[in-house]
Amino acid sequence: MSAYHNPLVLQRADPWVIKHRDLYYFTASYPAYDRIILRAAARLDDLQAAPERTIWRKHESGPMSRYIWAPELHRINGAWYIYFAAAEEDFGSADLPTHRMYVLENTGEDPMDGEWTEKGQIHTPIDSFSLDATTTVIGGSQYLIWAQKDPAIEGNSNLYIARMADPWTLATDPVLLSKPEYDWECIDFKVNEGPAVLLHQGMIYLTYSASGTGVPYAVGMLTAREDADLLDPASWTKSDHPVFKTAEENHQYGPGHNCFTVSEDGSQDLMIYHARNYTHIEGDPLFDPNRHARVGLVTWTDHGPDFGRPLPDDRWTPTSRQILPPDGSH
Known part of the structure; x- marks a missing residue:
């Protein structure tokens, strides 16, 4: 494996990394939940700085005024x-x-420049708590996969496609892909959220996160063939166990809300995720x-992806709730 340093970026949960041409673009939840940020670097290790x-x-008020x-x-x-x-x-x-889901658009070449415009809310048939939208294009069709509360189903959120x-507009009715049903998905809260798509040799590996966002948080996975009817729940197979979880031996707790990218030379698939390195959390x-x-x-194995265990930190990390400056200086 290429030698990467961890953490990749301090105090940025729900990370998202996309490699476009020769640059990695990074975004994530900002700790104050009041803005959307972007960074860019030629190397993953340079994203922190x-x-x-x-x-x-x-x-200032209204539907997009809290908890971004x-x-x-x-x-x-050709657009961002x-x-x-x-x-x-x-x-x-x-x-x-x-929470509801929203979309911004930038028609410029570089997402760090140009103008971002609001395209509005992604409307679904049930007007309820919804979040963590991800998208992928397969077979020439764009799909949206997201987490949403159905009042008729016990728990906080399920996965839909x-x-x-x-x-920014759905063309079909949502299809339920997964709901919290196994014990490891229902610790503290019954949650399926944070979907992410990994494509490999004609297969779709859809990861998601489950349980409360503390130590129990873990990653599960559904699998389908790229040429299957992705709107048919029978096309998907769900693992009955987490595929990525807390590694106490490495002081890594509650890993989840991941995405996927590739190494600088394109030869290796990489998992980007968040985790804490301590267990004592005061408050929410x-x-x-x-x-x-x-x-x-x-x-990669004969049975699909192996995500291993969360790796130990080799960079300094803060030990308090203080929010660091954007450059991570301390």
């Missing part, structure tokens, strides 16, 4: 899109925050900023 640009800030979560950057048909979730009400006003008419884990972005190698 890379300048960070704020490309969008939350509204889990942005993802995608290149589709950011998918993210935002809420209107604070925690405590309802059983779940009022739909084909898209354009990058969502407001502890020390979920750091990290990187690990994906190895």
Whole structure:
């Protein structure tokens, strides 16, 4: 494996990395949950020191004024899109925050430049808590995969898929792919969220995260063939165990909300994820900023991807709830 340093980027949870031409672009949840940021670097190891640009800030009021979560950057048909979730009400006003999914567009060549415009909300048939939208193009069709609450199903969120008419509009009704059902998916909260797509030799490996965002957080996986009917739940096979989880021996706890990219030379598949390196969390884990972005190698077996174990840190990390400056200086 190429020697990468961990953490990759300090205090940036829900990391998303896309390699476009000779640059890696990075975004993630900002600890204050009030903006969307981007960084760019030629090497993954340089993302920590890379300048960070704020490309969008939350509204002062209304549906996009609270808890800006889990942005993802995608290149589709020659334009850039950011998918993210935002809420209107604070925690405590309802059983779940009022998150819905939204899209930004930039038609420029470089997402660090140009103008980002709001394309609006991604509307689904059930108007309910929804977040963590990811997208992929397979067989010439664009699909959206996301997490959403169905009032008729116990738990916080399930995974759904739909084909898209354009990058911000669904073309088909959502199809339920997965709901929390195994014990390891239902610790603290019943959650399936944070889907990410990995393609390899005609197969689709769809990872997702489950349980509460503290130590129990872990990664599961569904599998389908690329040439299958992806809107048929029978096309997907769900693993009954987590494929990536806490590694106490490496002081890595609650790994999850991952994405995938490739090494600088394109020869290795990499998993980008977040985790903490301690277990004592005061208050709600969502407001502890020390979920750091990290990187690990994906190895391939006859049975699909092997994500190994979360690797130990070899870079300095903070030990307090203080939010570091954008350059990570301390």
